[in-house]
Amino acid sequence: MSDLAGEAAARDAADELRAKRAEFVLDDGTVYLDGNSLGALPRAVPARLADVVEREWGRLRIRSWDESAWWTAPERVGDRIGRLVGAAPGQVVAGDSTSVNVFKAVVAAVRCAADGRDEVLVDAATFPTDGYIAESAARMTGCRIRAVPATDLADAAGPRTAVVLVNHVDYRTGRLHDLPGTTAAVRAAGARVVWDLCHSAGALPVELDAHGVDFAVGCTYKYLNGGPGAPAFLYMRRDLQPRFDSPLPGWNSHADPFGMTAAYRPADGAVRGRVGTPEILSLLALDAALDVWDGVDLAAVRAKSLDLTDFFLRCVAAYAPGAVTPVTPAAHGERGSQVSLRTASGEGRGLMAELVRRGVVGDVRPPDILRFGFAPLYVGFADAERAARVLGEVVGA
Secondary structure: OHHHHHHHHHHHHHOOOHHHHHHEEOOOOOEEOEOOOOOOEEOOHHHHHHHHHHHHHHHHHHHHHHHOOOOOHHHHHHHHHHHHOOOOOOOEEEOOOHHHHHHHHHHHHHHHOOOOOOEEEEEOOOOHHHHHHHHHHHHHHOOEEEEEOHHHHHHHOOOOEEEEEEEOEOOOOOEEOOHHHHHHHHHHOOOEEEEEOOOOOOOOOOOOOOOOOOEEEEOOOOOOOOOOOOOOEEEEOHHHHHHOOOOOOOHHHEOOOOOOOOOOOEOOHHHHHOOOOOOHHHHHHHHHHHHHHOOOOHHHHHHHHHHHHHHHHHHHHHHOOOOEEEOOOOOHHHEOOEEEEEEOOOOOHHHHHHHHHOOEEOEEEOOOEEEEEOOOOOOOHHHHHHHHHHHHHHHHO
């Protein structure tokens, strides 16, 4: 125990990202390992949000759409997210929820497809909402839907496939799927691909442009720390933007939104991904939250994430032998930034409740999966060691 604790202290002292921890609101007595569900609060957000409410809304009121640049916030914030997912400016728009953006992307991808392509493939282990949305989008566009294991999607895409929807990281297991290989195979088959980046944006380099991804969506309240219900984002590759035919053509994506014409004419560029009036309070809270990423090298984030999860797995093996089994892949190329453990007892909720009572916060995917998310900007090696040690105490008791 002392050896692991000592190693954790030494690793924290050498951590090049350690100063970032001070930029978040954290409790000294709690190990927070649920950033894969809700990221910690960046310290700069409350003051920024207070200014938006008190000055921009309270005093400037309607003038803030121009004077405070509210109107262009979806694209401005989108470009900041774009840097973190490998997208050049002008391809990401922030707004709506992930579910709404999945719907827009899948339908638009089908509408981009060549004649005779009437199949939607979906990751069989997808987050449930993605599956629900994909099934509805398929019905609406006259397509059949087929669920396929994510590892088989590259081979499953064929001459009838219009679009493939796949999660970059499996929300249950933390498995990282092959974005470059799957994208290349799907595109070679003549289909489009939509990636859900909810569990990878802000946790590891994604490189959408470099790998020729067609469309991508993601939330911002996990590793991007945008706050509960923060706006999601939609990426559309630049050359596909003129063909992006949104199923939700709202006034905010109109070429002349204040013309109030009866006929819809889409705007140019990523603005086509907008629908209704931007959610300004949460959007500007997200803008402030993204300040913590200024100057951060995503390669360093990824390196620390892998070191943290490796160390946590070692600690779990030492403190809780036989009580839990990792379901997250050991191979670095197949691991996101979370560790999921299956309990030998087959029970998860009670164990996690006791962990939380003792100051270690993770979450559960019923019936028996304990999930621990490692947000490298504020989670340290001492956190990983303590979490594993408390887990050993709980399962031992």
